[in-house]
Amino acid sequence: MRTRILLFLLSLILVPTVTVAVILFARGYRFSPKQQAFQATGLLSAVSLPNGASVYINNELKSATDTTLNLTPGNYQVRIKKEGFSPWEKTLTIAPEVVTRVGPLLFPSVPSLKAVTYSGASLPAISDDGSKVAYLSASKLYTLDLSESPLGLLNRESKLIFNFKFLIFKLEWSPDNKQILLMSTPSAYLVDLSKSETQPVFDLKALQTEWNMSKDIKASRNLELLPLILKNVLATAAANLVWAPKENKIMYTATASASIPDNLIRELPGSSTQPESRNLKPDTVYVYDLEEDRNFAVGEIKLEARSTNLETNSNDKNNNDQKLFRISDFGFRNCNSSELMWFSDSNHLVCVQNSKIIIVEYDGQNPTLIYSGPMENRLAAPYPSSKQMLILTNLTGNPAILPNLYAVSLR
Secondary structure, three states: OHHHHHHHHHHHHHHHHHHHHHHHHHOOEEEEOOOOEEEEOOOEEOOOOOOOEEEEEEEEEEEOEEEEEOOOEEEEEEEEEEEOOEEEEEEEEEEOOOOEOOOEEEOOOOOOOEOOOOOOOOOEEEEOOOOOEEEOOOOOEEEEEEEOOOOOOOOOOEEEEEEEOOOOEEEEEOOOOEEEEEEEOEEEEEEOOOOOOEEEEOOOOHHHHHHHHHHHHHHHHHHHOOOHHHHHHHHHEEEEEEEEOOOEEEEEEOOOOOEOOOOOOOOOOOOOOOOOOOOOOOEEEEEOOOOOOOOOEEEEEEEEEEEOOOOOHHOOOOOOOOEEEEEEOOOOOOOOOOEEEEOOOOOOOEEEOOEEEEEEEOOOOOEEEEEEEOOOOOOOEEOOOEEEEHHHEEOOOOOOOOOEEEEEEEE
């Protein structure tokens, strides 16, 4: 009887004690031999794509990615690197009892190039959703599906859509990506991909007005997702609003001084701890994260005199001034602001220069040069899978040969 009573009393003590210990352990508490007590720690969950990259904490190798590390609260320099890929690095703030997650996409340091077309590609146009590209070749209209097939195939065969015998100077996709407008002289033609029909456009202005209204309606619906205060700020002090593909972030250019109040939405545990800018300055480009209520300055637009050593666009040779986009701490000065776009994962931005493509994280950090070489019309479009970047280039150096579409591998 005594033994049973002792076991019962012992269980009353041990079970709660073990339960509390397990809870504290799960919350990140660890026993400190120096303090002779349990101390709250923070958790760093590090994954990467591709996996198996080395994780350095304050220049000390700790583990490989797909791991969770317990760290004393504070600031840490975290570096993730893998052979054959550009490294990733950030200063992270580790908070007690909070899981800080990092999952960088590592880009190959020497990406490969694969031809997508072989007989030339003219006037390539990317659909609004980024899933297709239309182009001309030998008096024929082709479309190419950029999305990944169920079997994992990327570079599919182009599809012949239409044969024509007139001069076309521009291709334009409809907002629903089901039609292609062929701008010709003296008229225009509308190709319906769902019905395989082509018909002349008798009122081009009315059609373009209808398409613009459709885009404006979609943009208005997206704005309803924003907090009212932020919506008012963007309406009065911002322009050039561009939504990320997942519609969870928005890039915009400030046109006047304004301030975004703190705590527009409830803070999420483990949110980004990177320095943000909530006081807007004119001619500065920002990215606002709707999920974490963070606003990052990613660059600024400045009017500067054109220098002879800058890369020039043949269409701008008569201009004395040019608006240049500078990404913070970029090292690449002359990126035109109109050539900045979202990467397909909604976590990166793509900066296109005359002969360079740079991918930078949406908070303006970790710029990575993914391509440097000849390019035509500054065409660069990410595949929806984020595995490749489509470019138009002529690698022969012979101007008499038409450029072709190529895929730059990113994984």
